[in-house]
Amino acid sequence: MGWAADWIEQTTLWVRGVEGDKPGKDGVEQRPLAKRLEATLKRGQEALSPRELRRLLEDLQQVADASLSDVEGGRHAQLLMDWYAKAALPAHKDFWALIIEQFGPDATALQAARERYDKAGSDVERSEAEMGLRRALMSSRTRMLQRFAQPQGGMGFLVDMRAELLALPKAEQRYVALDAELEHLFSNWFDVALLELKSLNWDSPASLLEKLIKYEAVHDIRSWSDLKNRLDSDRRCYGFFHPRMPKVPLIFVEVALVDKMSDSIAPLLDESAAAADIAKANTAIFYSISNTQSGLKGVSFGDSLIKHVVETLTQEFPKLKHFATLSPIPGLRSWLSKHGDAVLAELDDKQKAALQAAAGGVDMAHLLAALDDPASLKEKSAVRQAAMFCAARYLGRETAKGRPLDAVARFHLGNGARVERLNWAADLSPKGHKQSMGLMVNYLYDLKRLDKHRSLLAQGKIPVSSEIESLCKN
Structure with a gap:
């Protein structure tokens, strides 16, 4: 029963509302969102006026409207994505707060469903109560976020939005419900069964190679010649891609094919060194693994990447017997x-x-x-x-x-x-x-x-x- 209790506890994040009045930068108390929606005039450091806030709420309601088709809801989502791209962080925070407060599960219904689960006296009652709890958790917010993922670039929009949430100071907890629900959705949307392993080489599109330079997190790629060395004949580079984000590797690994376990990074990064004879290679060294999307924090697919790469390498190089890393010790x-x-x-x-x-x-x-x-x-x-x-x-x-x-x-x-x-x-x-x-x-x-x-x-x-x-x- 422990797993169920953990799951129930996690779901409380999804319905946690934003906090009430707090002093703003100008010393004036920030009004709760509900009061701002009923007001006439903007006050203090508020990003959006009450009228703008109400209009934004109407636009979000269009995205979440169950009577509209997913195609039509996705069209409204695209318009909001265009607005979001031009808006500044304070306006983004109003956007997030509306999603949390106005589109979450019914807290009363959820509490009642949880109480029924806690009081369940048999396996049958517990199963029925669990179904009721799941239904109580269904909200228009989930449907809304799903529709944001539909337009071209929508999945990337949501990943970037969560990255923005995660970059906030730890003391700013008012958006935790949105973060929790996005992480839950991503854990399904980015299941490894839906990802594609691709080999990256010097003939890959320049826009993709630029991503490798940008996102390399272990050993900085200093130049195009440095990158070319890492993609030479004695090297391999693989990345996981999502079909809705086909131009961005979610995670990639750089591999050196050598005849013994590497004990120094310098020879692997030496641009003047001749390529090794891969016919003699018996060892694959994973010398750099980089996650590219901070918005996917908590969604793990690195272990599957290693497994897939090992399988791919052994098919191409049956003589490979050893698989090891050459890793930093950052802490x-x-x-x-x-x-x-x-x-x-x-x-x-x-x-x-x-x-x-x-x-x-x-x-x-x-x-x-x-x-x-x-x-x-x-x-x-x-x-x-x-x-x-x-x-x-x-x-x-x-x-x-x-x-x-x-x-x-x-x-x-x-x-x-x-x-x-x-x-x-x-x-x-x-x-x-x-x-x-x-x-x-x-x-x-x-x-x-x-x-x-x-x-x-x-x-x-x-x-x-x-x-x-x-x-x-x-």
């Missing part, structure tokens, strides 16, 4: 700054003495200062060994609510990979140094052990290689 330095001293305290007396001599202190401030030039540190350096110990503990031991701390680790480990190897001085870019002192990690996708690794993770145990396990013990 490492930040975590060490807060918790690293406790990790260093676990070093034995001999290691502490060596670190004291090399760094001038057995604390994280001295260690980070000594890591200013990681490429100059030899393998047996006390500073390097301490940093590797800390990084291994961060990736291989530390969790929050049973989940890995690092966002990239959560993604790959959740897909069944394991923490395979730490790579010293693997990313010496300013970004790499700032995030993880130049360290990168390989996550290995062992196709025969994906389920085993997921099972371990479900038990709160991070799957790691023997090398990482040894580093954790120091």
Whole structure:
């Protein structure tokens, strides 16, 4: 019954109204939407006048009108989309508030349906009550949003609108109902069964290649020649596309075909390097995975992307035996700054003495200062060994609510990979140094052990290689 309770709890977001009067920027209390709709004159910092607000409400009602066909409702939606594109953020907020307040489920009917569910005494009664609860949740808002998705560009409009909502300060919670309903709709509309995996190469349309440059989130694409290198004969790039957004990859992955597991990003990004002989390739390295649509936050299709890409690669290159990443560790330095001293305290007396001599202190401030030039540190350096110990503990031991701390680790480990190897001085870019002192990690996708690794993770145990396990013990 726990799943039902969670589902019911989530639905409360859909009917939560906007807040009442609050001081505006000019110190004047902002009127609730209902009062503004009944008023005559605009006041203070209000974006739309009462007359404009009433007209906007009428236009939204046309979109949501059940007596109109979806085609006609979509036509009204297109007109509002055109208005929205020219309007500023304050007007957008009025638009969102109208959708939340005027088109949500009937709160009284929903409460009654929930009470019937809570009082259900048998499986039959509970099933009937659940059906009633679902019916009570049906609203004209859902129909309205569905009609906004119909015109050309409508799906992108909704995704961009949610991105705008998510960019608001966390303290501004009055639009949470709209965000929740959009996320729910997107989870169905962007189901992986509806997405198409496409290979992207140098012959792809220029407009699409520009999207790769724009949305690359791991290693910035510096130029067209940089992009061409990433699309060379020893590389592959794949993206998931939605039929209603055919010109924008929702997520894409860059792959290098090599003869061993990569331990540094520089050779992969070296534009002057000759293409590798793909006939000798036995390893596929996923070195960049980028989500392009912030409005699809919470809608996960990255794991399916990896699976589809592995299947596609093995069909083209049957000799491929190993699938791994070369990944950043974006949360490492930040975590060490807060918790690293406790990790260093676990070093034995001999290691502490060596670190004291090399760094001038057995604390994280001295260690980070000594890591200013990681490429100059030899393998047996006390500073390097301490940093590797800390990084291994961060990736291989530390969790929050049973989940890995690092966002990239959560993604790959959740897909069944394991923490395979730490790579010293693997990313010496300013970004790499700032995030993880130049360290990168390989996550290995062992196709025969994906389920085993997921099972371990479900038990709160991070799957790691023997090398990482040894580093954790120091």
